[in-house]
Amino acid sequence: MTTQPGEAQVTPRPSALARLGSLGPLLGLGALMIVATLLNPDFLTLSNLSNVLTRAAFIGIIAVGATFVIISGGIDLSVGSMAALIAGSMILIMNAVSPGVGTFGIIALGMLCALLIGAGAGLLHGTVITRGRIEPFIVTLGTLGIFRSVLTYLSQGGSISLGNDLSDAYSPVFYGKLLGIPIPILVFAAVALLGGLILNRTRYGRYVQATGSNEQVARYAAVNVTQVKIITYVIQGLCVALATLLYVPRLGSASPSTGLLWELEAIAAVIIGGTALKGGSGRIWGTVVGAILLVTIENVLNLTSIISVYLNAAVQGVVIIIVAFMQRGKKVG
Amino acid sequence: MSQPPAAEFINVTKAFGPVEVLHGVSVAIAAGEVHALIGENGAGKSTLMKILGGYQPPTTGEVQVSGQPVHFRSSRDAEARGVVLIHQEFNLADDLSVAQNVFLGRELGGLLLNDAAMNAEAHAALSRLSVPIDPRSKVRDLSVPQKQLVEIAKALARDARVLIMDEPTASLTVRETEVLFDLIRNLRAQGVTILYISHKLEEVKALADTVTVLRDGLVVSSGPASELTPHEMANRMVGRELEDMFPPKGQPGERELLHVEQLSVPGWAQDIRFTLHAGEVLGFAGLVGSGRTELFEGLLGLRPRTLGQVRLAGKAVRLRSPGDAARAGLVYLSEDRKGKGLLVDFKLRPNLTLTTLQHYARPLLDIGAEQRALERAAKDYGIRSGRLDVEARLLSGGNQQKLALARILEADPQVIVLDEPTRGVDVGAKREIYLLIDRLAQSGKGVIVISSELNELLGLSQRLLVVREGRIVGELSGAEMSEQEVIQYATGLKAAPSHTTPSILESA
Numbered sequence: 001m002t003t004q005p006g007e008a009q010v011t012p013r014p015s016a017l018a019r020l021g022s023l024g025p026l027l028g029l030g031a032l033m034i035v036a037t038l039l040n041p042d043f044l045t046l047s048n049l050s051n052v053l054t055r056a057a058f059i060g061i062i063a064v065g066a067t068f069v070i071i072s073g074g075i076d077l078s079v080g081s082m083a084a085l086i087a088g089s090m091i092l093i094m095n096a097v098s099p100g101v102g103t104f105g106i107i108a109l110g111m112l113c114a115l116l117i118g119a120g121a122g123l124l125h126g127t128v129i130t131r132g133r134i135e136p137f138i139v140t141l142g143t144l145g146i147f148r149s150v151l152t153y154l155s156q157g158g159s160i161s162l163g164n165d166l167s168d169a170y171s172p173v174f175y176g177k178l179l180g181i182p183i184p185i186l187v188f189a190a191v192a193l194l195g196g197l198i199l200n201r202t203r204y205g206r207y208v209q210a211t212g213s214n215e216q217v218a219r220y221a222a223v224n225v226t227q228v229k230i231i232t233y234v235i236q237g238l239c240v241a242l243a244t245l246l247y248v249p250r251l252g253s254a255s256p257s258t259g260l261l262w263e264l265e266a267i268a269a270v271i272i273g274g275t276a277l278k279g280g281s282g283r284i285w286g287t288v289v290g291a292i293l294l295v296t297i298e299n300v301l302n303l304t305s306i307i308s309v310y311l312n313a314a315v316q317g318v319v320i321i322i323v324a325f326m327q328r329g330k331k332v333g
Numbered sequence: 334m335s336q337p338p339a340a341e342f343i344n345v346t347k348a349f350g351p352v353e354v355l356h357g358v359s360v361a362i363a364a365g366e367v368h369a370l371i372g373e374n375g376a377g378k379s380t381l382m383k384i385l386g387g388y389q390p391p392t393t394g395e396v397q398v399s400g401q402p403v404h405f406r407s408s409r410d411a412e413a414r415g416v417v418l419i420h421q422e423f424n425l426a427d428d429l430s431v432a433q434n435v436f437l438g439r440e441l442g443g444l445l446l447n448d449a450a451m452n453a454e455a456h457a458a459l460s461r462l463s464v465p466i467d468p469r470s471k472v473r474d475l476s477v478p479q480k481q482l483v484e485i486a487k488a489l490a491r492d493a494r495v496l497i498m499d500e501p502t503a504s505l506t507v508r509e510t511e512v513l514f515d516l517i518r519n520l521r522a523q524g525v526t527i528l529y530i531s532h533k534l535e536e537v538k539a540l541a542d543t544v545t546v547l548r549d550g551l552v553v554s555s556g557p558a559s560e561l562t563p564h565e566m567a568n569r570m571v572g573r574e575l576e577d578m579f580p581p582k583g584q585p586g587e588r589e590l591l592h593v594e595q596l597s598v599p600g601w602a603q604d605i606r607f608t609l610h611a612g613e614v615l616g617f618a619g620l621v622g623s624g625r626t627e628l629f630e631g632l633l634g635l636r637p638r639t640l641g642q643v644r645l646a647g648k649a650v651r652l653r654s655p656g657d658a659a660r661a662g663l664v665y666l667s668e669d670r671k672g673k674g675l676l677v678d679f680k681l682r683p684n685l686t687l688t689t690l691q692h693y694a695r696p697l698l699d700i701g702a703e704q705r706a707l708e709r710a711a712k713d714y715g716i717r718s719g720r721l722d723v724e725a726r727l728l729s730g731g732n733q734q735k736l737a738l739a740r741i742l743e744a745d746p747q748v749i750v751l752d753e754p755t756r757g758v759d760v761g762a763k764r765e766i767y768l769l770i771d772r773l774a775q776s777g778k779g780v781i782v783i784s785s786e787l788n789e790l791l792g793l794s795q796r797l798l799v800v801r802e803g804r805i806v807g808e809l810s811g812a813e814m815s816e817q818e819v820i821q822y823a824t825g826l827k828a829a830p831s832h833t834t835p836s837i838l839e840s841a
């Protein structure tokens with residue numbers, strides 16, 4: 001349509017309802033917390049909230065990366081398998097290094113390897129998707145299987161455990177606190193802030209949004225779309241690695257079930273947060289809220305006995321569909 | 334006048350929220366006529382035709398078809414009464430065959446589809462239009478004009494008695510337009526009533542029996558087309574005397590700005606070479622599909638191509654991507670504003686600065702500076718919008734185009750390639766764009782204009798290159814530049830004598 005009704009004169013303000021709608025995830029989380037507190041006052045204790053946030057940190061950090069991928073119009077289904085592979089490889093590497101390097105050195109080396117593997121996996125994804133011109137859904141569906149089966153092979157179907165000394169030295173990364181706040185929560189906050197800054201206030205973030213909104217337009221406007229997309233997958237890989245290196249000291253081992261279905265939770269957090277699955281627009285704070293919301297649901301089921309905690313995934317699934325339903329009207333315009 | 338009008342609007346108003354865009358429109362469209370509806374963007378033409386097509390209900394007033402009041406709730410209701418709207422952007426499923434499209438939503442057959450019958454009927458509908466298209470071919474493989482004909486066939490197969498056509502010639506060349514006009518006259522002879530919306534006033538003059546002029550939601554005049562010249566139509570549309578559409582042409586300079594040698598885009602263009610001078614407006618004429626767009630997309634590295642040499646302002650440059658080109662001082666405005674030009678879901682500010690974002694990164698983006706750039710651009714280029722913090726899709730075609738132009742000019746280019754710069758743009762904005770092109774040339778930049786509107790090319794350019802089937806077949810300047818000459822070259826009736834071609838084209 002070349003003619004918009006009334007054109008220049010009619011440039012409607014976003015309605016009050018639409019503005020309220022954009023706060024939907026936050027309102028939903030608030031409502032859920034009120035209900036949770038009413039059902040079980042223990043919910044609002046500091047230790048429980050800190051527990052919820054720590055657990056949300058893993059999914060949340062991965063979901064921040066997924067926000068970039070999804071806004072650019074892509075998808076990464078492999079993050080759960082990637083986390084398992086990174087965890088297993090990291091432990092194997094750390095166990096193999098001679099103790100002469102010192103515990104601290106070994107842990108630092110393990111973390112570095114984790115980040116390199118994550119970035120490498122992302123680079124592989126991005127390159128195959130852009131240069132090979134294969135749908136991201138297909139590529140990452142393939143690596144979802146590949147990553148997990150490699151880990152299963154490495155662990156021979158069992159688990160890979162970190163040596164006892166290393167495990168003790170590493171555990172503060174998960175259990176430790178700084179200024180009374182658990183380290184995973186601090187890292188999560190830092191990743192979210194940095195992600196928000198990159199997405200909203202840098203050239204790269206603008207290019208990510210432009211690419212997702214209309215790749216052709218971005219290309220014609222002299223944006224290096226290929227590079228932009230590859231970098232989103234590298235960011236995703238780094239986020240997975242970061243989440244994993246926080247997660248490893250929790251159990252001190254990796255097994256074929258490590259990170260199972262994390263991709264679903266990460267993508268769900270992004271969508272609940274208000275990022276459009278078709279790309280083009282999205283927000284990091286929404287993703288953060290989405291991740292917390294998902295973990296809160298599980299927590300509430302654990303604390304109360306109304307719905308069995310075995311139905312956790314079902315309740316989360318219902319929430320995702322409801323959120324998608326509520327966002328449905330806004331996008332049509 | 335015993336026959337009731339095929340369609341009639343009686344005191345129709347339409348309001349979107351608090352804003353009324355039609356203020357009591359009464360028009361009768363006589364049966365079996367070609368009735369043109371003209372007006373600037375925002376005058377209410379689209380709204381009026383959407384009401385008749387069943388896409389929107391009127392707020393007050395009445396719509397009648399063949400003398401009976403109708404209350405369409407959907408386009409299906411309208412189709413059931415023989416009223417079909419053909420959109421400017423086609424409503425065809427690319428992956429289905431022509432026949433499948435023609436029968437989409439009302440397939441023949443019971444449990445199993447009767448493909449043979451559908452193919453036969455589609456064939457009949459197409460032959461009625463004397464269109465040689467195989468009903469089994471996929472729509473994806475058709476050219477733009479062919480798709481248009483399929484749209485018309487689809488409407489006819491639905492027994493359309495009133496056909497509403499929204500700028501049907503926007504992407505057609507002169508010759509294709511002639512074919513379409515013959516077809517429209519043929520339909521009129523068969524008793525079909527046609528409501529024809531267009532910005533091209535010469536076409537309206539040539540085709541229409543009656544012309545209705547809309548301005549600001551009101552009917553300015555409605556009467557026989559024979560009583561109005563295109564110039565008078567334009568004056569009525571804008572409500573004031575229009576000056577000459579085209580500014581006087583300047584003199585191109587001597588300095589060579591762009592020189593392209595041996596550019597080939599497989600399947601589209603072969604061995605292209607041309608030179609553009611400072612201060613020059615160089616037109617690229619040719620039929621749709623002649624390879625003009627693809628030639629420049631190839632030059633910018635947007636398509637596979639082979640390239641001999643490119644010199645920009647005397648320096649050899651490598652152009653592997655639009656980024657390379659922008660850095661070297663060459664920018665390109667795509668003909669496809671929504672598909673390749675603007676991020677329609679983005680606000681105006683990020684649209685404006687997308688190509689030049691490096692100027693705002695310190696290293697964080699300076700949103701304030703971007704906003705100031707937008708305010709300046711809105712003023713410089715006359716982008717009219719009630720508020721500036723809206724999405725680009727809310728702008729009219731003309732204002733969108735000014736925004737797209739502003740973006741590429743933000744890069745302060747030396748060479749500006751404009752592909753169909755006034756497509757879907759109203760008369761007022763057209764003239765502003767012409768003035769802008771002239772200003773750019775006057776300031777020493779080189780401008781290349783690709784257009785399917787011949788009068789635009791003739792009115793703007795100092796020199797014209799005619800492209801046919803991917804080759805530059807003619808070069809015209811000064812007194813040689815006439816519509817007849819261009820058409821003869823473009824259609825292959827005339828070709829530049831081979832021995833003179835290289836020397837003419839290498840005019841540097």
